[in-house]
Amino acid sequence: MNRDQIVILGTGFQLLVHQKVYCTWEAYRQIDKTAPEAFGILIGGKSLDNEQYKLVEITEPKAGDLCSRTHFILKDPGHQFIVNQRHVDSKGELAYLGTWHTHPEDVPYASMTDIDDWKKCVKRNLDRQLFFVIVGLKKMVLYYYNENGLNRIEF
Numbered sequence: 001m002n003r004d005q006i007v008i009l010g011t012g013f014q015l016l017v018h019q020k021v022y023c024t025w026e027a028y029r030q031i032d033k034t035a036p037e038a039f040g041i042l043i044g045g046k047s048l049d050n051e052q053y054k055l056v057e058i059t060e061p062k063a064g065d066l067c068s069r070t071h072f073i074l075k076d077p078g079h080q081f082i083v084n085q086r087h088v089d090s091k092g093e094l095a096y097l098g099t100w101h102t103h104p105e106d107v108p109y110a111s112m113t114d115i116d117d118w119k120k121c122v123k124r125n126l127d128r129q130l131f132f133v134i135v136g137l138k139k140m141v142l143y144y145y146n147e148n149g150l151n152r153i154e155f
């Protein structure tokens, strides 16, 4: 058991989530009745055979973003800045890997808005596998697309 990361088993791949990423998500759970929805970008890399992905960092809500209890609009350019910087610093190993956001429900399910948004993200990034995480009050969920469509894994 590696305590530095969480391993999520997908179909034909593993996603390794760094402990600090998981802890950050826990801190944004919308437990407080007035806590706003939080949203950010996933940054990570993959093995050459596409069998292992690692999620090493996430961006967090920033001053320039717009958020309410159930909505979030990423507006602050700081998110893209961080992704670009990590990409350069890692000599291309780390890149945009998807998005995460919170839901004020115990076990979160993707909304139609989420799915519409994810489909656009996938179309813009056909060169890579993307992941989408929803952080609920009790459970977190990983969504990803493969040849069978949209897949869902609770963790």
Ligand SMILES: [Zn+2]
Pocket (backbone or CB within 6 Å): 101, 102, 103, 110, 111, 114, 134
């Ligand atoms: Zn959502």
